[in-house]
Each structure stands twice: as C-alpha cells, then as structure tokens.
Amino acid sequence: MKVKYVICLIVCVCAFNSCRVGSNVKIGFLIHSLQNSRWQSDLKFLKEKAESYGAELIVRDANNDENEQLKQAEELVKEGVDVLIVVPANQNTAAGIVRLANDNNVPVISYDRLIRNAEISCLLSFDYVDVGKQMVDYAVSKKSTGNYVFLWGEASDANARFISEGHEKAIKPYVESGKIKILYKQYIEDYSVESTF
Secondary structure (H helix, E strand, C coil): CHHHHHHHHHHHHHHHHCCCCCCCCEEEEEECCCCCHHHHHHHHHHHHHHHHCCCEEEEEECCCCHHHHHHHHHHHHHHCCCEEEEECCCCCCCHHHHHHHHHCCCCEEEECCCCCCCCCCEEECCCHHHHHHHHHHHHHHHCCCEEEEEEECCCCCHHHHHHHHHHHHHHHHHHHCCCEEEEEEEECCCCCHHHHC
C-alpha cells in the first residue's frame, strides 16, 4: 500500500500547488471505466484522501468512450477544476484532453496509462514490465512445470505490452529448460474482465 500513499502525496502536492491560496481545491478525476473493482478501490482511496485535505474530488466515468471522456474534460475545465487526473480511455486520442487543459492552465496527471503525444504535468504509474515478471514468479512458485497460457489486454494498450514483455522475459528460462510449455498467448481486443473470465 506504500505506492498508494506516494500517489496520494504527489496528487495532493500537484493539486495544491496548482491553485490559489485560500481557495477550495477541485480535483477532476476522469476515468476510462469503473467496471473493474481495482478502479473502484483506487477511487475510494483517492476520495478519502481528498476529503481529508479538504479537497473536492469530481469524478467522471467515460464507460470506455474516448469521445465521452473529452466531453467530460470540457465540462470539468468549465467547472473550474484546479487539476485533472486522467486514466485515458484511449492513450492516443487523450492528447486532446491535455491540450484543452493546458490551454486553460489546468495541470494534467496521467494516471496508470501514459497519455501519448501530450505535455502532461505528471505520470503516475507502475513498472509494468516488473509487474509482468512478478506475475510469472508467483505462477511458477505455484506450478513450476506444465502448460501455460498467456492472455493480455489490448495490443494498443502500452501497459498490456509492458506486462507481456515482463512475462516473456521471466518465463523464458523455464521454457528453454523444457519445464514449461506455452500453449497459447494472445492480446485480447476490446478487453474487459467479462471477456476474459
């Protein structure tokens, strides 16, 4: 949980540094989708921390619609948010959100996924290659021989590619030794928890 505290500290510093002294801090949080429990957990944590600092957290869920997310960004900028935290629905087209925010002097924190081709103020994420390695290390600790299948998120998602890179590097010695055989590996287009399980 140390990562969450570091994230919270950085978010609060960015938010408070972006606003005028004596004013209420408004943090806009644009998320691609709240369908996954991981994001609900992150949101709960962020809400609690924002409230503890007296900040207002305004949340918008785009339901994986990049056009809707841009509209939501426009609304939040008009509402006068001091900072935008964005989990982009599309890492490429979300650059439009950053341009809009920059034109209105609103800093943008790209959260978990890098918004490409944009001048963001901050990126908060993980080392997803290492995350992929840790996944393999855990799996091998439970089953060190046999057949494996790898399913990753969309190929257009940089994080999915980083995780696959971590998987490939970590599993390679086991495959080369003949202990593990990879039966199938595939990126899943239009990935969702429902499509995987």
